[in-house]
Amino acid sequence: MLAAQSAFDGTWKVNMNTVDFPKKPDVFLLQNGTYECKSCTPPYVVKADGTDQPVTGHPYYDSVAIKVVDDHNIEETDKKDGKVVSASTSTVSSDGNTMLFTFNDSSNTNGGPPVTGQGEATRVAKGPAGSNVVSGSWRTTKIEGMSDNATVWTYKASGDEMTMTTQTGQSYTAKLNGAEAPMKGDPGVTSVSVKTIGKDTLVETDMRDGKVIGVFKMTVAADGKTAKLSFDDKLQNRTTNSDATKQ
Structure with a gap:
């Protein structure tokens, strides 16, 4: 279980200057x-x-x-x-x-x-x-x-659950044991599963009608102010890497 103030709690923003775009054209x-x-x-x-x-x-x-x-x-x-x-x-x-x-x-x-x-x-x-x-x-x-609105999102941990919200209206509340939970507000992602690895890494698996379409991984730095992000797009076989900063 995560404490109320987990490493992920707060609002995060992608630093677009750090994005390593996919090599696949x-x-x-x-x-x-x-x-x-x-x-x-x-x-x-x-x-x-x-x-x-x-x-x-x-x-x-x-x-x-x-x-x-x-x-x-x-x-x-x-x-x-x-x-x-x-x-x-x-x-x-x-x-x-x-x-x-x-x-x-x-x-x-x-x-x-x-x-x-x-x-x-x-x-x-x-x-x-x-x-x-x-x-x-x-x-x-x-x-x-x-x-x-495309680069900012918020996490809030409560007990063994994580809630994610975005400025464009997507949200979920998921158990941190990898159990599937509904994604709200996204016609292309119908459900997610979320788990943590240690205290600083979160892995979100996105699904559409039961099929895995993407995997998002976030690792928070020791100072708690920055994080490394990666998104593996399973539909297009592309990976995007970037950094994020806590707001």
Whole structure:
């Protein structure tokens, strides 16, 4: 059992300057009026004519609209049940090796303010001959201006339970023995299990309809003010590492 003041108690914030993004790239193909997201889970293919195109298997959106602005710029609008939940832009540099992107995402904010920010990706591989310059493999290298609602969360231990809350409306209260508990407010994560390793490490396993989709690990430093984070995305086979600071 944890004492009332466990190492995890309090509000934490990811330091975006410390994020080590996954090495596995995103892969897109824009050619002959069709846009394909090969690295999405599940992948999808839609007409790139700016109209809403239905997609299935995605808990946060059910249609995608791709507008080709010009040879180096596209705009994407995602909707769920006819309502816009995400808008993004992608701009490829004149040399074709860097992509700048912006995002405004309310698909998982439960009616609250959207998650916003901008970032940069570096080309890993080119697309096929004749395809739009957006095509190919891209590795995210930087995200800047990320809104706090995407990077801040709070833990509160009580006896043998841990409660987690976020600024975007997700929460759970779980036993610390690894028993499954419901996640509230997240259409893509239906339940979690939480356990501690010693006094300074917490492991949260995220599930969707009983299937493990991700594992989050947090290790608090001896001073109790900082922590090392890792998230293993089982759906996309990617791991992201970063640091967090207690607020």
